[in-house]
Amino acid sequence: MYTIEELRNCIKTELDKQEYVEAPVSLFEPIKYIMEDGGKRLRPVLALLAYNLYRDDVEKILKSVIGIEIFHNYTLLHDDVMDDAELRRGRQTVHKKWNSNVAILSGDAAAIIAYKMIEMVEDEYLRRAIDGFNQVAMDVCKGQQYDMEFETRDDVTEQEYINMIYLKTSVLIAGSIRHGALVAGAPEHEYKALYDFGGYLGLVFQLQDDYLDVYGDVAEFGKKIGGDILSNKKTYMLIKALELASPEDKALLKEWIVRKEFDPEEKIKAVTEIYNRTGIKEVVMAKIDNYMQKSREALDKVDVPEDRKVYFREMMDYIGSRKN
Amino acid sequence: MYTIEELRNCIKTELDKQEYVEAPVSLFEPIKYIMEDGGKRLRPVLALLAYNLYRDDVEKILKSVIGIEIFHNYTLLHDDVMDDAELRRGRQTVHKKWNSNVAILSGDAAAIIAYKMIEMVEDEYLRRAIDGFNQVAMDVCKGQQYDMEFETRDDVTEQEYINMIYLKTSVLIAGSIRHGALVAGAPEHEYKALYDFGGYLGLVFQLQDDYLDVYGDVAEFGKKIGGDILSNKKTYMLIKALELASPEDKALLKEWIVRKEFDPEEKIKAVTEIYNRTGIKEVVMAKIDNYMQKSREALDKVDVPEDRKVYFREMMDYIGSRKN
Numbered sequence: 001m002y003t004i005e006e007l008r009n010c011i012k013t014e015l016d017k018q019e020y021v022e023a024p025v026s027l028f029e030p031i032k033y034i035m036e037d038g039g040k041r042l043r044p045v046l047a048l049l050a051y052n053l054y055r056d057d058v059e060k061i062l063k064s065v066i067g068i069e070i071f072h073n074y075t076l077l078h079d080d081v082m083d084d085a086e087l088r089r090g091r092q093t094v095h096k097k098w099n100s101n102v103a104i105l106s107g108d109a110a111a112i113i114a115y116k117m118i119e120m121v122e123d124e125y126l127r128r129a130i131d132g133f134n135q136v137a138m139d140v141c142k143g144q145q146y147d148m149e150f151e152t153r154d155d156v157t158e159q160e161y162i163n164m165i166y167l168k169t170s171v172l173i174a175g176s177i178r179h180g181a182l183v184a185g186a187p188e189h190e191y192k193a194l195y196d197f198g199g200y201l202g203l204v205f206q207l208q209d210d211y212l213d214v215y216g217d218v219a220e221f222g223k224k225i226g227g228d229i230l231s232n233k234k235t236y237m238l239i240k241a242l243e244l245a246s247p248e249d250k251a252l253l254k255e256w257i258v259r260k261e262f263d264p265e266e267k268i269k270a271v272t273e274i275y276n277r278t279g280i281k282e283v284v285m286a287k288i289d290n291y292m293q294k295s296r297e298a299l300d301k302v303d304v305p306e307d308r309k310v311y312f313r314e315m316m317d318y319i320g321s322r323k324n
Numbered sequence: 325m326y327t328i329e330e331l332r333n334c335i336k337t338e339l340d341k342q343e344y345v346e347a348p349v350s351l352f353e354p355i356k357y358i359m360e361d362g363g364k365r366l367r368p369v370l371a372l373l374a375y376n377l378y379r380d381d382v383e384k385i386l387k388s389v390i391g392i393e394i395f396h397n398y399t400l401l402h403d404d405v406m407d408d409a410e411l412r413r414g415r416q417t418v419h420k421k422w423n424s425n426v427a428i429l430s431g432d433a434a435a436i437i438a439y440k441m442i443e444m445v446e447d448e449y450l451r452r453a454i455d456g457f458n459q460v461a462m463d464v465c466k467g468q469q470y471d472m473e474f475e476t477r478d479d480v481t482e483q484e485y486i487n488m489i490y491l492k493t494s495v496l497i498a499g500s501i502r503h504g505a506l507v508a509g510a511p512e513h514e515y516k517a518l519y520d521f522g523g524y525l526g527l528v529f530q531l532q533d534d535y536l537d538v539y540g541d542v543a544e545f546g547k548k549i550g551g552d553i554l555s556n557k558k559t560y561m562l563i564k565a566l567e568l569a570s571p572e573d574k575a576l577l578k579e580w581i582v583r584k585e586f587d588p589e590e591k592i593k594a595v596t597e598i599y600n601r602t603g604i605k606e607v608v609m610a611k612i613d614n615y616m617q618k619s620r621e622a623l624d625k626v627d628v629p630e631d632r633k634v635y636f637r638e639m640m641d642y643i644g645s646r647k648n
Contacts, residue, residue: 027465078432104428112461134436137432
């Protein structure tokens with residue numbers, strides 16, 4: 001059995017071995033660029049943790065789980081074009097460093113590399129592995145579509161929002177865990193329980209992201225606090241505040257949303273105060289706890305010895321209380 | 325055995341049955357839009373022809389070959405964004421009718437649908453089917469990258485050009501034929517010969533396209549003659565003219581290429597005259613004949629009774645002499 005740190009190192013070593021660049025260089029350079037800038041490697045780690053519930057020979061599926069990380073980065077590449085994002089993990093996004101065409105085509109190429117690697121599994125698991133990833137990939141597309149549509153809507157409900165982040169974020173996390181379990185030969189009901197577990201964990205992960213944008217510590221979070229507030233991003237916080245705030249605060253919040261000219265610090269401060277008065281911090285923390293509990297229950301349905309689950313529980317604690 | 329027309333009808337019937345649109349509608353509407361606008365359905369027809377060399381039950385792989393057509397349309401969707409094309413088959417392109425984000429994301433979704441359908445083959449062929457399409461998809465990306473790079477270069481050689489169109493156009497045609505042969509259980513050497521056959525046929529198809537832009541009949545070609553000339557597209561015609569024209573004509577041609585202000589009709593006429601004086605018509609026709617011959621030789625290596633190949637030969641004649 002491997003610790004999370006050991007699994008992360010296995011992934012890092014394997015990633016360092018990858019040769020992304022062949023001719024035409026300009027197609028592959030951006031893939032190298034986006035893959036080398038780190039990130040938490042959360043999805044392949046989770047896939048290996050799931051595999052490790054059942055089997056110890058994780059090196060057998062390293063390439064396949066690295067495919068998942070490449071898939072994740074492909075979605076970021078295209079999302080950044082669509083959102084016209086400037087920065088990704090503190091570095092220029094591909095379409096800013098090169099241009100949109102490069103980001104579109106390199107993204108397409110990255111998706112193919114991802115599929116190729118994910119498919120490096122034993123024949124007996126191939127059909128379900130690709131079916132699983134086709135479903136995941138389509139759900140991620142749907143999530144991104146809803147996310148874009150929500151930008152121009154001001155009546156997004158809590159349920160719609162949860163569905164959107166489930167599709168956009170959770171499904172890939174769930175699919176990564178399911179993939180690890182699948183290729184380890186997990187029995188059917190555990191394979192499904194682990195998918196549910198990952199789905200709830202993904203919701204925790206994203207709600208935590210929303211939370212940290214407002215209540216995170218700037219030094220630990222690694223990005224500016226209040227970015228979502230400034231861009232009026234429809235996060236869980238904002239949706240719940242629009243629902244639960246007092247009539248006065250609701251009016252004030254809407255005023256801040258439509259205001260074109262403002263001092264950024266002032267807006268962040270004012271909106272955060274509305275959140276504080278409305279008790280949004282407690283609302284989101286309760287929601288996170290709720291999904292955390294559901295993910296725990298799903299993990300309990302997996303009939304492997306408890307000592308096999310220890311690093312999964314550690315990972316849950318990390319995701320549930322992460323600061324960055 | 326089925327005639328080309330019968331196979332085309334099978335494909336049409338199956339395509340009509342497809343339900344592309346589910347929630348979120350805005351993600352899937354563009355896929356429906358691009359799929360309903362016809363086209364020759366050349367790739368699925370070729371795949372069925374290859375299957376039909378060996379087996380008669382073409383209905384068994386209809387869904388899989390429709391996946392190929394969807395794949396083809398996904399590449400067109402993204403290419404049109406990258407080339408900022410206005411029209412496709414006489415209708416507005418997706419990114420013009422909607423916007424670039426829609427075209428990128430719907431393209432991504434179309435690719436997933438395509439993969440899902442292509443993979444609807446028997447388990448024994450699954451691994452090779454997906455390996456084959458991953459290779460094809462990556463080659464198409466490479467071809468598109470070269471095509472974009474050639475736009476800003478004025479020293480593209482004939483060999484580079486042929487390699488580019490091979491990757492961008494031929495490989496998918498070859499891959500479609502190979503796919504049909506694979507799932508029909510064709511023996512290894514025939515499977516390879518059919519891939520080569522398709523590769524040469526694809527070159528014929530693209531060179532024919534270049535030729536028709538200059539020497540096509542406007543009524544039959546279905547699009548405006550001279551479009552490539554006006555946009556200085558580096559076609560086989562232009563590359564060979566820059567190589568073979570007299571020093572005076574070469575200078576004149578370069579002048580036309582850099583000129584910013586001109587009467588379109590005048591430019592088309594002048595460049596066509598240079599092509600005529602240089603004998604480019606004969607050069608490209610000889611090249612087409614050469615690849616036609618090579619594709620014939622590849623088809624000869626396929627050891628099925630000659631009467632099984634009759635519609636393939638008919639298809640070759642059609643592609644070799646097509647007017648649109």
